[in-house]
Every structure is written in C-alpha cells, then in structure tokens.
Amino acid sequence: MSEQAVTAQSEDFSSWYNEIVYRADLAAPSPVRGCVIIKPYGYEIWEGIKSGLDRRFKATGHQNAYFPLFIPESYIKREAQHVEGFSPELAVVTHAGGKELEEPLVVRPTSETVIGEAFSDWIQSYRDLPLLINQWSNVVRWELRTRPFLRTAEFLWQEGHTAHATHDEAEEETLQMLDIYADFAIEDAAIPVIKGEKSRMERFAGALRTYTIEAMMRDKRALQSGTSHNLGQNFAKAFDIQFLTEANTQEYCWTTSWGLSTRMVGAVVMTHGDDKGLRLPPKLAPYQLVIVPIYRRDAQRTAVLETVERLRKSFEAANLRVHVDLREGQSPGFKFNDWEMRGVPLRVEIGPKDVENNNAVLARRDVMGREGKQFVSQDDVVAVARELLVDIQRNLLEDAREFRDAHIQDASSYDELRAIVAEGEWARAFWDGSDDDELAVKDETGATIRCFPFEQPDAQGACVYSGRSAEKVALFAKAY
RNA sequence: CGGGGCGUGGCGCAGCCCGGUAGCGCGCACGGUUUGGGUCCGUGAGGCCCCCGGUUCAAAUCCGGGCGCCCCGACCA
Numbered sequence: 148m149s150e151q152a153v154t155a156q157s158e159d160f161s162s163w164y165n166e167i168v169y170r171a172d173l174a175a176p177s178p179v180r181g182c183v184i185i186k187p188y189g190y191e192i193w194e195g196i197k198s199g200l201d202r203r204f205k206a207t208g209h210q211n212a213y214f215p216l217f218i219p220e221s222y223i224k225r226e227a228q229h230v231e232g233f234s235p236e237l238a239v240v241t242h243a244g245g246k247e248l249e250e251p252l253v254v255r256p257t258s259e260t261v262i263g264e265a266f267s268d269w270i271q272s273y274r275d276l277p278l279l280i281n282q283w284s285n286v287v288r289w290e291l292r293t294r295p296f297l298r299t300a301e302f303l304w305q306e307g308h309t310a311h312a313t314h315d316e317a318e319e320e321t322l323q324m325l326d327i328y329a330d331f332a333i334e335d336a337a338i339p340v341i342k343g344e345k346s347r348m349e350r351f352a353g354a355l356r357t358y359t360i361e362a363m364m365r366d367k368r369a370l371q372s373g374t375s376h377n378l379g380q381n382f383a384k385a386f387d388i389q390f391l392t393e394a395n396t397q398e399y400c401w402t403t404s405w406g407l408s409t410r411m412v413g414a415v416v417m418t419h420g421d422d423k424g425l426r427l428p429p430k431l432a433p434y435q436l437v438i439v440p441i442y443r444r445d446a447q448r449t450a451v452l453e454t455v456e457r458l459r460k461s462f463e464a465a466n467l468r469v470h471v472d473l474r475e476g477q478s479p480g481f482k483f484n485d486w487e488m489r490g491v492p493l494r495v496e497i498g499p500k501d502v503e504n505n506n507a508v509l510a511r512r513d514v515m516g517r518e519g520k521q522f523v524s525q526d527d528v529v530a531v532a533r534e535l536l537v538d539i540q541r542n543l544l545e546d547a548r549e550f551r552d553a554h555i556q557d558a559s560s561y562d563e564l565r566a567i568v569a570e571g572e573w574a575r576a577f578w579d580g581s582d583d584d585e586l587a588v589k590d591e592t593g594a595t596i597r598c599f600p601f602e603q604p605d606a607q608g609a610c611v612y613s614g615r616s617a618e619k620v621a622l623f624a625k626a627y
Numbered sequence: 628c629g630g631g632g633c634g635u636g637g638c639g640c641a642g643c644c645c646g647g648u649a650g651c652g653c654g655c656a657c658g659g660u661u662u663g664g665g666u667c668c669g670u671g672a673g674g675c676c677c678c679c680g681g682u683u684c685a686a687a688u689c690c691g692g693g694c695g696c697c698c699c700g701a702c703c704a
Contacts, residue, residue, distance in 0.1 A: 152665090169638095180696080235702070257704090290703055291628090298703070351704095371704060408704055441663055480664035487664095498663055508663080627704095 153488065155422045160366040164417060168295045171425050171489045173412065181293040181300030185409070188489065189296075191433035192412050193303065197283065199335040199430070200305060200407065203327045209279040209307060214261050216285075217252035222260040226385040229259065232352020236288040238300075254287040259353070259378070259404055262308045263386030270400060272391045273312050277320070281307040296413030297370070297627050304408035310388060310400040314379070317401035318356075321377040324405040325358045328373035336411065337428040337544040338362050338418045339551055340372055341622065343598025348585050351404075355379035361597045361622065363551040364417035367571045369597045369624040372414050375405035418547050425490025426512050428543050429536040434470040436462065436532060437491045441479045441498035450502050458495065458507065458528060465529045467536070487512060492539045493532055501525075513539050513546070555622070561611050564623060568594040573624040575600075577608035579617035588612060594623040 153170065154162040168174050173189030185193065201211070217240065224230045238254040241247060255261070262280065270278060287301045307324060311317040325342055332340040340360035350357040354376040362372045382388070383399040392398055419426040429435050438459060442451040455471055462469040470491075472482050479496070486494055496508035507528045511519040523531045558564035558576040567574040569592070578596065580588070589595050599619045610617040 232703095286704090288703070291701085292698095292703085302704075304704075374704070406704070410704055439663095443662060476662095478662050478664085478666060480662080480666085482665090483663095484665050496663070500663075 153424055167424050174295045183295045183299055192431055193409055195431040196411050199331050204281050209281045212280050213282055214258050218255050218261050220251045220253050223253050226353045229353040238287045238289050256286055256288045258306055259382055263382045266310050267386050267388045270390050273393055276312045278310040281305055296409055302409050304406050307405045309403045314401050317403050318377050321375045321403045325375040328360050335430045336415055339548040341600050343600040346596040348582050351376045353381050359598050362414055367554050369626040370414050373407035378402045419543050424488030427490035429492045429540045432492050434491050435468045435536055436493040436495055437486045438471045438495040439479055439482045447499045451497055454502050455497050461529050511539055513542050564611055565592050568592045573622055575620050575622055576611035577617035578621040579610035579615045580612045584612045593625050595626055597622045597624050
C-alpha cells in the first residue's frame with residue numbers, strides 16, 4: 148500500500164512535484180523531449196486562469212487577436228538585444244513543402260517582432276492610439292532543462308502588446324497590467340505575489356523596464372509568475388512604428404508587452420500543495436466539490452443515488468462545479484484519498500445514514516481529519532458549501548501569506564544574506580550594486596535578485612554588497 | 628555542451644556478472660466478496676527484452692557500433 152502514497156514534500160520536493168503532476172492527472176509525458184501533454188484536469192485549471200485574466204483584460208479595453216506561429220528569421224534579428232536574448236533557444240523551420248525555404252522561419256518564442264511589424268502598418272495617427280492587443284497562444288523556447296508547467300519547450304500563455312503616444316502612458320499601462328496579474332494571482336489563485344521591478348540583469352531582452360510578480364513556492368524557492376515590460380521606443384524603432392501627432396510631427400510609439408503562462412498552473416500546485424497532493428483554490432478548481440456516494444447492496448444504492456442526484460442538481464443550480472464519483476468497485480476510502488490527492492476543495496459524502504437523517508457530510512481539503520468534517524442538513528448543504536468554498540479560498544491565501552512572510556528575512560550585511568539564502572530563505576537587503584556584483588552574488592550564493600519590491604522601507608541604507616548608499620531594497624532568493 | 632545513470636507488458640522494477648521455458652508489484656478485464664478512510668480472493672489479457680551487426684547449436688544476457696531518455700551543472704517564463 149505504501150506505493151499509493153505520494154513522496155512527502157518535506158522529503159523530496161521535486162519528486163513530490165513530478166509525481167503529483169502525473170498522478171493528479173494534470174499532465175502526461177509526451178513523445179517530444181521537453182514537451183508535455185496537458186490532460187483535461189490540468190487544462191481546466193488553465194482554462195480557469197484564462198477566463199480570470201481574459202475578463203480583466205477586456206474590462207480594461209484590450210482586444211484579442213491572433214498572429215502567426217512562424218516568424219521570418221530576419222524579424223528576430225531586428226532588435227539587437229532581442230536576438231541576443233532569444234537566439235540560443237529558438238526552434239527554426241528550414242524546410243517546408245518538400246524544399247528548403249529561402250528564409251528560415253522561427254517558431255515564435257514571443258511575438259514582439261511580428262506584432263511590431265503589424266503595428267507599424269496599423270498605426271498612422273495619434274488617433275489610432277492607444278492600441279491594446281492581447282493574444283492567447285503557444286510559444287516555443289528550446290530550454291535545456293525542462294519541468295512540467297514550470298519550464299517546457301512549448302508552453303501556452305497570453306502575450307499582451309500595446310502601443311502608446313507617450314512614455315508615461317506606456318508606463319501606466321505596464322503597471323496596470325502588473326496590477327491585473329497581481330489581482331488575479333491573489334484573488335483567484337490565492338497566491339500572495341510580490342510586485343516589483345526586475346534588475347537590469349533580469350530585464351526582458353530589449354525592454355526599458357521589466358516588472359514582475361514573484362511568488363514563494365512551498366520549498367521556499369521563488370517563481371516569477373508573470374511579467375510586464377515597458378519596451379520604451381526600442382521595438383518601435385526596430386519595426387518603424389511611427390505615428391503622426393496632433394501637431395503633425397512623426398514620432399515613434401511607446402510600446403509594452405506582458406505575459407503570463409501555463410507556469411501559473413505549476414505555481415498553484417507548488418504554492419498550495421501538501422503531502423497528500425494538490426489543494427486547489429475553489430476559484431480555479433475544475434471541480435469545486437465532489438460527491439462520494441456510499442452504500443452496500445442494491446437497496447441502499449438506489450436510495451443513496453437518488454439523493455446524490457438531487458443534491459448534484461442543487462449544486463449545479465447554484466452555479467457550483469460539482470462532480471459525482473460513480474466509479475464502481477472502488478471503495479469510499481479509496482475515493483476520499485483520490486480526490487484529496489487531486490485537490491478538490493470540498494467533498495460531500497452521502498451514505499445510507501445520511502439519506503435516513505436528511506444529512507450530508509462535508510469535508511474540506513484544507514483542513515484534514517475530524518476538524519474539517521461536518522454534518523449538515525441536506526436542506527442547507529448548498530448554502531453551507533458556498534460559504535465553505537469562500538472560506539477555503541481565503542484560508543489558502545492566508546496560509547500561503549503566512550508561509551511567505553515567515554521566510555523572508557532582512558539582511559544588513561552580505562554575511563547575513565549568505566546565511567539566510569543558505570537556509571533556503573529569501574533575503575531582503577539594500578542594493579546598489581553593479582551587474583557584476585549581482586553576478587557575483589549569484590555565483591557565491593545561488594540566489595538572484597527577484598525584484599525591487601514596490602513596497603519599500605522609508606529609510607535609506609547601505610548596499611549589502613558594495614557598501615554604497617542605496618535607495619532601495621531588493622529581494623534575493625533561489626528561483627525556478 | 629561537461630559529469631553520472633538508465634533503456635525489459637500501460638507504469639515501477641527484477642533477471643544480465645555465470646547464455647538455454649521472460650518474471651514480480653501496481654494498473655487493466657471478468658467473477659465473487661467488500662464498501663462511513665487506500666477491501667480481499669480467484670481467473671485472464673497484455674512483451675519488436677531500444678536499434679543494427681557479430682560470436683554461438685542457442686543471446687534480454689557476451690562483443691562492437693548507433694539511437695533515445697533521465698539526473699547533476701552552465702542558460703531560462
């Protein structure tokens with residue numbers, strides 16, 4: 148029976164993650180190196196992420212469009228830093244239709260270039276601005292080491308691309324989208340992300356400024372969960388995106404781009420999961436509750452299933468996502484464990500005694516054992532379930548926040564920083580170092596600057612590495 | 628690309644050293660039993676033993692070559 152248990156998180160987090168991804172049926176290995184098959188249960192989580200974001204994008208005036216998967220190789224080369232940043236990980240099509248192509252086609256690693264080219268055609272005047280476009284797509288980056296959802300050769304994401312008349316408008320957009328990511332992460336995914344700005348080193352290839360939401364996983368490693376870039380006029384110049392101002396002068400646009408990927412599924416797994424498996428936040432859970440019928444023999448079966456069916460309808464009428472586990476030949480105990488592993492927030496048990504007493508048993512995934520279990524009248528079960536789901540959503544966020552805050556420490560010297568990072572924790576420290584200093588810290592400690600958080604202390608301080616006076620604190624952590 | 632490991636039913640593995648009927652656990656199918664915390668018993672289906680070549684009466688096993696995958700590092704959402 149021991150084979151049925153998942154490797155404990157505390158024992159080997161990375162094995163835990165891999166096992167749970169496959170056993171919870173989120174993904175399956177694919178025939179192609181570095182790629183995965185996203186199975187229905189995993190894809191539904193992604194669909195929840197999509198709809199949560201898409202709703203927010205639309206509400207802020209963005210429209211969806213779709214650009215080609217293939218990009219002429221020459222496009223990629225037009226923005227100098229961009230080529231440098233992406234070249235090593237490009238997949239390139241050299242043959243098609245039985246012959247060699249005149250110009251190789253790059254499978255998009257991101258679409259700034261094609262979209263930039265299109266924008267240069269679409270934008271003539273200040274009246275065409277701002278242009279606010281988003282696309283849901285797949286992209287390919289030939290990473291050397293891959294892990295399901297966290298880093299795969301092909302992944303799904305959304306990439307927003309916008310063009311504006313002024314630097315300030317572009318900056319405002321960049322920050323607005325970061326806020327949207329953070330709002331989604333906190334409210335829907337129950338992941339308490341930290342908003343901040345990336346260092347020069349970690350900046351997107353070709354961007355003026357890169358903002359990020361950083362999350363702490365259950366092994367205390369950092370995960371960049373979404374990014375928003377102010378591209379300045381770099382891409383506008385490379386792709387000739389100009390507009391005529393009100394004063395009849397030609398100017399380059401200011402553009403932005405922002406993306407969030409299927410990596411977020413991995414973030415959900417690693418933020419909330421425990422030794423038993425997944426714990427899905429109700430807002431993203433494919434099934435918010437699962438009903439497990441319990442019966443012996445046919446006489447009880449009929450009565451139990453009638454009740455179950457009636458309850459299923461009431462849950463559905465209340466717009467709750469409910470699943471009934473009708474599998475035959477599987478014991479209730481097996482099913483309890485199975486759904487706990489798959490992270491369903493609430494379990495409803497209906498047995499002969501419950502039918503008799505007009506009761507239902509509700510068991511919450513986030514509070515295991517007796518404590519999380521309660522008997523409720525069938526008349527109230529929908530209302531109670533509703534409240535519990537809200538509470539579970541809140542509790543997961545709270546839990547993650549407490550965990551995160553307990554593992555971020557201030558470092559006032561480089562020695563302290565080293566010690567903190569060596570313990571696997573995040574270090575918060577004043578920073579005014581050079582790129583080389585940052586690299587040195589990475590070499591020496593394994594930690595990188597995750598971001599300069601927006602929330603800053605009032606005081607100034609001395610840079611933890613260079614000793615120079617520094618305006619800002621940075622967060623250092625080992626990252627995925 | 629540097630270092631290590633592994634390719635055997637769907638999954639996880641044993642067998643290989645010492646050549647001779649391909650095996651175990653899980654899963655799957657069927658029958659019974661059980662069902663309020665991972666039931667138990669029985670029957671059964673399922674295998675180019677990574678590929679190519681060599682040695683041999685005989686190769687999963689020995690020899691040569693190739694391919695693939697995984698792990699650790701440098702690169703990354």
